[in-house]
Amino acid sequence: MSSNTFTQEGAEATRADRGPEAIPATTDFLHMPAVRAALPFINGGLSGMVATTVIQPVDMVKVRLQLAGEGISSGPKPTALSITRGILAEGKVLDLYTGLSAGLLRQGVYTTARLGIFDTIMGRLTTRARENNTRVSFAERAGAGLAAGGIAAFIGNPADLALVRMQADGLKPLAERQNYKSVADALTSIVRSEGVRALWAGATPTVARAMALNLGQLACFSEAKAQLRTRTDWSPRGQTLAASAIAGFFASFLSLPFDFVKTRLQKQQRGPDGRLPYRGMADCFATVARQEGLTRFYRGFGTYYVRIAPHAMVTLIVVDYLGWLTK
Template identity: 45%
Template sequence: MGEEKPKTGGVWPAVKPFVNGGASGMLATCVIQPIDMVKVRIQLGQGSAGEVTKNMLKNEGLGAFYKGLSAGLLRQATYTTARLGSFKILTNKAIEANDGKPLPLYQKAICGLTAGAIGACVGNPADLALIRMQADATLPVAQRRNYTNAFQALYRIVADEGVLALWKGAGPTVVRAMALNMGMLASYDQSVEFCKDSLGLGEVATVLGASSVSGFFAAACSLPFDYVKTQIQKMQPDATGKYPYTGSLDCAMKTLKAGGPLKLYSGFPVYCVRIAPHVMMTWIFLNQIQKMEKSMGL
């Protein structure tokens, strides 16, 4: 991502990294949504990947795998647009400051951390709506919110809980995004350089190899934070109005006490399978979008 230098002047060069990032993320989400749904159900204690898939097909039908797709697309249109666009801008600025030389890994990691924080702040409302819509069917009938789409979910959250509720769980969301983007973006750029310069691989092999590496590191770095974030965002008060967790740290400590460190890695195989293909398809779609734009002179 850091190799291409943007054109100067005009509005399009400034917004292009954001448009491309959001579009590639949304296309990838359309393919990954069923796996993401299974991942969330595993984290909510619904069983293994096989059990969750079987029960969803039996009790809710095929459409259940795409529940929350509107929120997922809205999330990509905000979160991924902001993080990939910000990372592109940050790395280009850093390369300019480095006299055009490739960035060392630690600078790429810093750019990834920063871009992740920016994207998470922008995308938290859509992420909250997505988690609630995916978790709704696991709640008792009386507690289900029955959101019809992402925009209705956002409207009801504001109406019932206030505007600030849209950023419920923002703390763990930001931390999780910083960890994920540090692993995903920095390792991807570093792997691309290694595959091209050291191994002499072609474009397709480079994208597949680098995105596989970045997908693994993104999953390994971010899953504990993703688990905590999911628990915080889907929690509801009991009969006395008390929430099960007072915050992300309290959730993490109670989880460690109840199940040990590995509890934070619940659903890691499915999470890794979900993250890696999404990363790969995002880069592939992004590459194709950039080629199309280049052929059109954009």
């Protein structure tokens, strides 16, 4: 099953490893050519949605942490714990799941595309490498991860924007809140008040973040899994967990600054003078660095890592299991 390309270097039986010739010659539904081509995308989307449901509270705290103290370089610095306590102190435990519908839609679009595209590219690279009696290089894995992440992020930007707007809404004064009822309500409200183009606000840092994240997550996971397989006698599951933790660190480190800028740009709205706080990604980087300091881009790294690594682990485990069910 091609949706297991993440574990192809760990010797799990995947379409990419086995090659087209190894797929059973059968006419049942799961082995119809169109279904085999679609399964990487379907399994990828489902695995991402399961992971998002588990990790959503951490993502909510991460966004609130990034938006707190905007434009201020001094004063008390909020922490993930203080933000969580504040939400719970208000008796709004369910607020930790604010924007879940947008998060699920984002995974349904973004993760479906990125895992499906990455798996498809890796399958072709693996087949070519086998024909040439070589191995897929790290550079090729990196290229596949960058391409999959960038394309998927652009497609999924509207859902990502809606997620940030829904999570940031609770930070506004009561009179200014939109009180979005769902992701559909958020998207409709944004289009109505700001136009269709606004759905791609922050698309540049979103794509840059996704490319950096996928370079760290997909390429590093594949490489770490290959190295662990040759250097350890751990079980496939142990190799998967260790490799995903390693990939989670590099994905977090490379993508957090872009994630921070993406959140700021997607949250911003025009002021009374009709102007936006930031003119674009470069201006946001420069303004934050000048007003809040360079370390601001990495505030909340621990929270972000806790958001990225478990999400990667859950996604990989679920996609692994779905691949086994549909092999």
